[in-house]
Amino acid sequence: MNQNEAAAALSVWVALESPTNHPAGLNGMMDLVQKDVAGLPIAVERIPGRDGLGDMVMLRAGLDNGQPAVAVMSHLDTVHPVGTSAKELPVRIEGDRLYGPGVYDMKGGAWLALQAFKQVAAAGTAKRPMVFLFTPDEEIGSPTSRKLIEEIGRSSAAVLVTEPARLGGKIVTARKGVGRFDVRLEGRPAHAGSRHADGRSAIREAAHQILAIEGMTDYARGITTSVALVGGGTAANVIPQHAWFSVDCRVTTLADGAMMENRILSLKAHDPDVQLRITGGMNRPPYEKSAMVAELFGKAQKVAAGIGLDLQDCPMTGGGSDGNFTAALGVPTLDGLGIDGDGAHTLQEYALISSIAPRQALIKGLLETV
Template sequence: MTASPAPAAAALTTRAQEVSSRIVDDILTLVRQETSSYDLPGLAAGLDLLRELTVQRLGQPDHEHRYPGGECGDTLTLTYAGTGTGAGTGAGHVLLVGHYDTVWPTGTLAGWEQPGASEDGREKLGGPGIFDMKTGLAQGIWALKLARESGAPLPTVTFLFNGDEEIGSLSSRPVIEEAAQKADVTLVLEPTAHGAVKTARKGTGIFQVTATGVEAHAGLAPQDGASAITALSEFVVAAAKVAAPDRGTTINTGLFRGGSAINVVAGQATAGVDIRVSSEAEQARVDEELDAIKVSDPRVRIEIDHAWNRPPMTLNAASAPLLALAREVAREQGRDSLPDTAVGGASDANFVAALGLPVLCGMGAVGDGAHAQGEFIYPDTVPAQTGLVAGLVGRLTQPLRD
């Protein structure tokens, strides 16, 4: 592995501490603009705000492109050319990825209550999307700002902001994959796992199961009917048994709809099933075993839409040197360690890892409560996390080598 001279991570962290109130102000500015994944006007305003904030802190990018998202939020790339020797002709290229959409419906902010201090007296800040993942967005922008202000050589940095991660990155996935293939490394600014970076994530499937039966009058001729609801209920129970938590495989039916009236044997029913797997082998097993499920009434037809959304992510050979370099930077900051961990949730890092490219996820906020009303960050961790990303970017002026 090669790395070029870089600004001391400790000095960058100290500088981040000096401007931490400004970084937090930018975090809260982003939080105050609600960006529900399903609110296209809100997403457009949020991306405009994010671009404006980036330009305020870093100046006009050397290149930018906005990719229309259709029914999803747009994706924006902003590239800042490197300042190292030979920049643009072999210098490192770092991709910083972060989503600006949130799971929270527009209007949530008005009723949000700020959390009290933690048991040990540490301040918390809450808000829709503050942990997942608007803090990471602001920290990433400031990381490059502080690294540039240090005057040390830097790689080319591309920011990729997408507005559909929470609903599967339906429009942004090809943009992410193309950008990652052009970069040397990818850092995903998703929140940490209690300070740990995320090097393994489960793959996800969002399956739709449809049962088509035979309608009949529930009182006059129930024997003529074949209940889609009864059959789909049998399927759901059988599907739950395909789960294998000891292998990291979970199956959850979260939505169930069906029928047309109480006095009608249901002719149609649908279920939405969330599936998480840790390996491609488990993905194949789940597909096979779900397809093999039989229901008791042969008149009911079961159809399964096998919609695998994200592949499993593991610490691949390309990412191991990047993790080692991040730990070097953390030691320079004075940290005792920089742990890594596996988590059940998926992110855009899954796509990059599946390509065999170097990627680290969970480079953003320290806090807790993703997708929960109590979502919060610890603002006292903002300088260290900003300094970590700034220091790591500064060490990537040349492509990594094993």
């Protein structure tokens, strides 16, 4: 398949919009995966979706020799709402750039990895069993797929994650852990004019708590806390009875994750007459560059050198992925093996068409040598 054919085939995937909350689109994507492997020596298992989310598809191929597998992980859910490709971000080619919702994060990586998987399966050149899992919910923390991701990880010699490349083609060997918390506050309503002193403002309490949580950021330790969603109130002339906000927390170590989880969940109300309820916790454990990850990265560099690539990794990145789950189990994991480009989660998202062939060759080589 030449570069133009590859771009055209990937465009079909990008044109089928599949935000996490649109199971019809995601199931359509899973249909495309199944259609792409029809007639090849690849076993297909379709796992029905649950909790209002899309299905999963698991592919198996390679030698059935009792060895631990090499696993590939891709998510097919995106963040752009349905209709984005018809308006703000049409699927189009401009020079070396293929634009479209989710093309960089991460349909491009999923598509090119599937082509590599097909090549190795058809040629029978893998040294061990191969597994490829396509999931529908990574963008919201993988609530329905995490158990299967970890199950596959535990029986694998290595895990390859096709999240997009970073900083001009670098791959990812470390990610911060991610925590998500939900804070609900209940005060006492009162007329804002005639009975102001009788009220207990949930929003005022929320302001105290937000400042306390934002103040937990410690750049020197790689800990960040942020409140990005907030709401509350009843009417302009009522002391607010209710308020809520969400918290995002990022850490570099398991110990800091446990510490921050306890610190946030243990917050007490500034005003004892306002009820404070905090739920949530660390969603993704940190993915640290262990000695085994470094060894696997060294193998990837050798494969890359054989196809003319000088493969480098980037510093620990703040974003989480499904690679966090497998790396935390002690399974050698490489991430960021997907397509090169930029603009993830924006209306300028694009992938570099010229990166398809070398990134596909890199994954093919890893499937054959790990």
